[in-house]
Amino acid sequence: MALPQPIQNYRKQYRKIKLFQDISSVLHWDSEVMMPEEGREYRSSQIAAVAELTHEWMTDKSFLKQIQDAKHSIQELPEPERVLWNRELEILMEEKEKADKLPSEFVAEFAKLTNLAHAEWAEAKKEKNFKLFSNRLEELVNLSKKQADYFGYTTEPYDALLDHYEKDAKANQIQSLFSDLKKSLIPIVASAPKFENPFPKAISVEKQTKFCNRLPSILGLTSKESRLDTSNHPFSTSLGKGDKRITTRYSESDPLSSIFGVLHETGHSLYESGLSQMPDWPNPLTEYLSLGIHESQSRLWENQVGRSLPFWEFMYPILLNDFEISESELPFKRLYKYINSTEKTKIRVEADQVTYNLHIILRFEIERDLINGKIKVKDLPEIWNSKMKESFGLTIENDAEGVLQDIHWPMGAFGYFPTYTLGNIFGAQFFRKFKEEYPDSHNKFSAKGDFSDLLSWLRKNIHSKGKIVSIENLVLEATGEPANAKYLISYLEDKVKEVSILN
Template identity: 65%
Template sequence: MALPKAIEVYRQFYRRIKSFQDIASLLQWDSEVMMPKNGREYRSTQIADITQMVHDWSVSTEYKSSIANAKTEINSISSNEKQKWEREIFLVEEELEKAEKLPSDFVAELSQTTNLAHGVWAEAKKNQKFSDFAPMLEKIVELSKKQAELIGYKTEPYDVLLDGYEKGAKASEIDSLFKDLKKELVPIVESAPSFPSPFKNPVAIEKQEKLCKRLPPLLGLSYDTCRLDTSHHPFSTTLGKMDKRITTRYSESDPLSSIFGVLHETGHSLYESGLSMMEEWPSPLTEFCSLGIHESQSRLWENQVGRSRSFWEFIYPIMLSDFELSEQDLPFNDLYRSINSTQRSKIRVEADQITYNLHIILRFEIERDLINGKIKVNDLPGLWNAKVKEYLGLDVKNDAEGVLQDIHWSMGGFGYFPTYTLGNIFSSQLFSSFEKAHANYRSDFKTNGDFSALLNWLREEVHSKGRTLDVNQLIQSATLEEPNSKYLISYLKKKAQEVSNIK
């Protein structure tokens, strides 16, 4: 059915904006995967120019008029479609209101600063020297505070930045949730067993690549629509309807790191692929619901699937073949215990599924105080090291394994970290509902490497909803309960007990 003219005009504006956002994403992907080191300065200018241009279009009189005309035209839409269009226009107007509060030159400055900051951060991390990155981080913090002031807030500046990743979330509410979660996590960490790596010798990167390349299509992500590459920090991005990019990183001494990197990022891209299947694509309704929901998809495939016995019973013989190892070289029980071991690590991306949440709580507490002006940039190394000692009982030896380990602050990603633990909470709740509906899924995983039942369930309950629902509505719809952390706690306790019982 043809759309009313006013709605079609609005959609044309929106699609042009979306197209150039994807072009900027392509430039960013290239800068992490393919671009030579010395290309970063000019690349940051290119990305800033496109970001500023997109912002200008987003607040232009023509675009605002097209939205207003489309809103008027909605009344002529049939009743069964009217609700979706009302939701779409609501989302567009919400984003427009925020964008109008940010001057074009500010948007360009923030984009260029964060793109330049990546190279400074990477060099500082290489040299294990936070003081080399501190001046750039101070500039990013001040720009982030200015962003919060420009948009405006009722409670605290950090809420504005948090809202950019988890719509409607409040730092005070997350703080309360995390404090309760921390109380539950500490005794689990104390009692959970720890096992050494089962790999007696390094595993060549080319052998790891052979296994890792099998994983995306195994889970349902075809190479007709995705690429797997290598980057300094694993990530995934969407460049178009049928163009999903994922990366991982390799360590000869820790081959599990690359595997779980691929599982995690494939989860993200499976979600994006599901969104691309929505009839309305591309539109505000076909964007991801929140980063917490996005993270739930990656953590579900990484943990609930990737750390399950049934998954490894299927993949184990394939790993032995690809790594050119025997069962004596790599006993199954040793491997499975290691995969689910609780090892206190100073590095977030190497953390096990139990202690990982303590890493996130630590970062949330620090960045919230930083944006709210309670601490300064130069306080970060000492404060970071003290919290690692308090929460994990570990001593940080240098800035690279401490405050410089994550890329997020160089990207201006304040408010991003809490979504990781929210994702863990959502993933456990979602997977519990899937288990109730598909009692025989373990046999499908183990015997055939068939994960289609899970993917189809997620397509129906999560992916196909896009942003037609907010976070609470989405979780309620899929699980028949409000979001809560009891399923995460239950999952972690059961996993610790399961591994303890393995002889």
């Protein structure tokens, strides 16, 4: 049955907008991975132009008319189809209403500024000097506050930015959740063992790259639809159907940094790949549901899979071969203990799975106060260092290992950080349910490196849902109960016990 013409008209315009958003993703990816340094300023103008153009298309009154006509025409369709179409148009109208609140010139300014900010942040980090970036960050904070004002809020400005990443989330609710989680984490951190780096020698980037290039396809993301590159900060992005990009960074003294960067970003790309396999892609229902759900996919593959005994039983001989290390030089148990070691560290992306959430809580508290006007940009290094001392007992030696370590604020992504911990909570709960349904999955993991059952479960219960249901209903339908941090706590407690008794 052919779709009514108004629906076809609306879909055509939507897909043009989506196409140019993917073009913008190509420009962003290139600017982080391959673009010559001198191209930064002009590239920022290109990105700003595309952002302004797509925003104008989204906010155009003719597009609103197309949506309204489409909504009227779906009354002709059978009820099951009508329900889905109503949901699709509802999601789109929410996005459009949010876009309508932002002037096009603001969108262009924000896109240009964040692209310029990246290079300045990278230079400031290289020089370990926050002052080289503080003025630009001040501009980004002011623009983000203005964005919050445009969106509107009832309690605090930070809520408006948080909602951009996790719909309907509120800072006071996140604060309560994180406070309870922190209380549970403290005794786990205190009891968790620390193990020394077992690598007997530096591992070249070439050898690490060989090993890391294997990982996406082993998890289920083939080289035909993805590629792995290097960047200052690991990230993944979707450039369209069949084109997922992953980056990592390398440390010759600790190759686990690159390995877990790839595992994390592959999780993101597997989710995007699953979304693009939904019927009638692209449409508003085939977008990711929330960043918390997105992060649940990356954190699940990174931690529940990537730090598991079955995973390393399979990968260990491959690693020895690629790294050209003997078993006597790198005994399995020493490697596995180190993979699951718990140690307070200054750097978030190098943090173990137990202390990681403490890093997120620290950032959440700082950026919330920053957006709400309780602290100033110029005071960030001092505030950051003080909180690191309070939460971790660590002394920050320079800005690169402190306030400048993350890319999120240069991206203008205030409100993003809490989604990592939400993702940890969702991911642990999803994995627990998967293991209940596939109790022998660990055998396929360790014997064959076969993760197809897990990927199929995620495709069915998470990826194929897109935005069809709410966050709450997605978790409820996938696991049989509402989101609950008890599974994350249980997983971490079990992991600490496992490595503590491993001989």
